[in-house]
Amino acid sequence: MKILDFLHKDTILVNLKSYDKKGVLGELAAPVAQATGLDPENLVGVLMERERLGSTGIGGGIGIPHGKLKILDSLTLAFGLSRKGVDFESMDGRPTHIFFLLVTPENSTGVHLKLLARISRLLKNDHFKSKLLNAEDSDEVLRIIKEEDEEF
Amino acid sequence: MKVVIVGAGEVGFQIASRLSLENKEVVVIDKSPVALRRVSDNIDVQVLNGSGSSPVVLEEAGIKEAEILLAVTDSDETNLVACLVANMVSPATKKMARLRNADYDKYHETFRKYAPHIDTVINPEIEVIKTIERLMNVSGAMDIGEFTDSRVKFIGIHLEKENSLTGVRLSELAEKTQKHSPLIAAIIREDELIIPRGDDVLMPGDIVYCIIEEKNLPDTMRAFNKESRPLHRVLIVGGGRIGFRLATILEEKSVLTKIIEKNPDRCAELAEKLGKTVVLHGDGSDQSLLSEENVQEMDVVVTLTNEEEINILASLLAKRMGARKTITKISKLGYLPLMSTIGIEQVVSPRLSAINSFLQHIRRGKVLSAIAIKGEQAEFMEAAALETSDIVGRPLKNISFPKGALVTSIIRKEEVMIPSGESVIQPGDRVIIFARRTAIPKIENILSVKLEYF
Numbered sequence: 316m317k318i319l320d321f322l323h324k325d326t327i328l329v330n331l332k333s334y335d336k337k338g339v340l341g342e343l344a345a346p347v348a349q350a351t352g353l354d355p356e357n358l359v360g361v362l363m364e365r366e367r368l369g370s371t372g373i374g375g376g377i378g379i380p381h382g383k384l385k386i387l388d389s390l391t392l393a394f395g396l397s398r399k400g401v402d403f404e405s406m407d408g409r410p411t412h413i414f415f416l417l418v419t420p421e422n423s424t425g426v427h428l429k430l431l432a433r434i435s436r437l438l439k440n441d442h443f444k445s446k447l448l449n450a451e452d453s454d455e456v457l458r459i460i461k462e463e464d465e466e467f
Numbered sequence: 468m469k470v471v472i473v474g475a476g477e478v479g480f481q482i483a484s485r486l487s488l489e490n491k492e493v494v495v496i497d498k499s500p501v502a503l504r505r506v507s508d509n510i511d512v513q514v515l516n517g518s519g520s521s522p523v524v525l526e527e528a529g530i531k532e533a534e535i536l537l538a539v540t541d542s543d544e545t546n547l548v549a550c551l552v553a554n555m556v557s558p559a560t561k562k563m564a565r566l567r568n569a570d571y572d573k574y575h576e577t578f579r580k581y582a583p584h585i586d587t588v589i590n591p592e593i594e595v596i597k598t599i600e601r602l603m604n605v606s607g608a609m610d611i612g613e614f615t616d617s618r619v620k621f622i623g624i625h626l627e628k629e630n631s632l633t634g635v636r637l638s639e640l641a642e643k644t645q646k647h648s649p650l651i652a653a654i655i656r657e658d659e660l661i662i663p664r665g666d667d668v669l670m671p672g673d674i675v676y677c678i679i680e681e682k683n684l685p686d687t688m689r690a691f692n693k694e695s696r697p698l699h700r701v702l703i704v705g706g707g708r709i710g711f712r713l714a715t716i717l718e719e720k721s722v723l724t725k726i727i728e729k730n731p732d733r734c735a736e737l738a739e740k741l742g743k744t745v746v747l748h749g750d751g752s753d754q755s756l757l758s759e760e761n762v763q764e765m766d767v768v769v770t771l772t773n774e775e776e777i778n779i780l781a782s783l784l785a786k787r788m789g790a791r792k793t794i795t796k797i798s799k800l801g802y803l804p805l806m807s808t809i810g811i812e813q814v815v816s817p818r819l820s821a822i823n824s825f826l827q828h829i830r831r832g833k834v835l836s837a838i839a840i841k842g843e844q845a846e847f848m849e850a851a852a853l854e855t856s857d858i859v860g861r862p863l864k865n866i867s868f869p870k871g872a873l874v875t876s877i878i879r880k881e882e883v884m885i886p887s888g889e890s891v892i893q894p895g896d897r898v899i900i901f902a903r904r905t906a907i908p909k910i911e912n913i914l915s916v917k918l919e920y921f
Binding site: 333335336337338341356357359360363365367368369370371373379381382383404419427428431432435 | 468469492531532533534558559560561831832833853856915916917918919920921
């Protein structure tokens with residue numbers, strides 16, 4: 316499974332400005348909403364609801380917010396970088412810098428879980444992580460992920 | 468988590484202080500600098516002077532970043548407008564409001580579905596009425612509450628010196644009560660909260676908190692030597708909104724009800740609106756009036772005026788003059804710890820029930836209800852056990868529960884179970900956990916789902 320099958324340039328943000336959870340989800344949701352035709356506020360609401368059950372800030376500066384939506388055609392990814400870090404209520408209590416946002420249709424059968432596992436495994440690779448952290452723009456993000464995708 | 472609270476009254480103040488203890492980011496908005504000063508002098512939260520219904524003020528407070536807006540001013544209208552404005556400026560923020568006017572009762576669901584999309588509307592007066600009804604029905608209980616599933620309740624029972632269970636070791640309780648012993652979650656002894664073990668002994672003066680199934684309630688009360696009596700006569704002191712609501716309910720149940728109300732105009736209004744209830748004009752703390760109205764014949768005297776001191780005095784007086792039981796409305800939360808010392812047993816507090824209702828929505832995990840007891844030293848939490856969370860799929864003894872926390876029941880479909888160390892909670896079960904305040908963050912972690920939960 317290739318990450319770039321689901322992630323496109325227009326949902327990559329390399330300069331997130333918010334410093335808290337709701338703000339950053341709002342920023343990440345905006346391009347996703349535009350690409351999918353979803354209502355951005357509704358999308359943020361679903362993501363926040365999921366966060367309330369347990370944070371997707373898994374520590375190590377990584378957050379993978381996600382959710383299921385009824386009126387979505389296909390699995391969609393977004394990527395975000397925060398230079399100064401976000402209070403994402405992560406498990407290790409440290410600021411979060413790298414975000415993958417994943418939304419999937421309600422009836423999805425496991426692809427979303429595979430993709431989630433793939434992303435979280437990839438991010439265990441410190442070399443990959445530091446390259447992402449230093450990416451200058453969305454093209455560079457795409458290039459870095461592409462290298463990994465090809466190895467896969 | 469950021470929370471914006473509109474209204475720095477007692478409820479706003481208490482919730483703000485609870486949240487700040489839990490390290491949440493809180494902004495309190497109020498028009499009154501005096502009320503705000505009390506907040507900023509006592510708790511570490513941000514304050515903002517202005518109207519909470521103003522979009523400019525709400526934006527300044529950071530409503531766009533806020534996860535939750537709580538509108539708890541004294542004015543229903545302000546609360547509604549604050550939610551309406553928040554709904555426009557920041558639709559994804561969860562909105563909760565206190566609305567006390569009974570005229571809105573039927574529209575709580577409408578407010579949720581349509582603009583202003585208030586996720587939770589709370590009318591603490593309805594909650595208080597429910598509590599009063601429960602206290603009336605279970606006459607031996609000091610405190611009683613129920614969870615989403617009304618089959619499961621918690622009760623607080625006061626043990627007098629002469630009670631046959633005083634001096635009994637908990638491990639021997641089942642034997643003494645012929646299997647009717649409920650699960651004891653906590654004991655309050657001299658204002659200290661104890662989470663008991665088998666070798667703890669029940670002492671006179673203890674308040675014993677237990678979890679029971681509704682169907683076992685009569686047996687349990689009997690085991691504690693608390694016989695329940697049918698309700699025939701009730702005297703209500705104070706004909707405000709709560710007094711009126713209560714009288715209406717009692718009329719339906721054909722309970723002989725009298726209301727004492729100080730304000731003659733209100734008396735006329737009550738007399739017109741109520742049917743069989745006798746409306747009396749006078750002061751509820753007037754001994755001769757109470758004796759004229761045969762207070763000694765009353766099964767319950769409920770004191771509900773807006774003046775705490777009058778309520779306390781009237782209850783004490785009624786009890787002394789022979790009323791079987793009193794229920795006292797107390798708003799100032801600071802008074803609550805004093806009540807049992809001065810002999811006031813059953814207390815209801817609209818503010819406390821408002822705080823409880825809001826608390827559940829602030830907890831992590833799928834918390835269905837949260838009820839604080841004993842000056843908020845501890846709380847009963849009812850939660851849905853979710854797939855991937857640490858609480859499911861293995862025996863309870865293998866889960867590292869924090870000190871001061873206890874799973875008191877597992878509700879699986881129709882079945883209510885008292886767990887043992889071997890019990891395994893399944894996804895979809897509901898659990899009732901009793902926890903000291905210090906243990907709550909860890910309990911929230913245990914209830915939280917893992918990354919792979921969608």
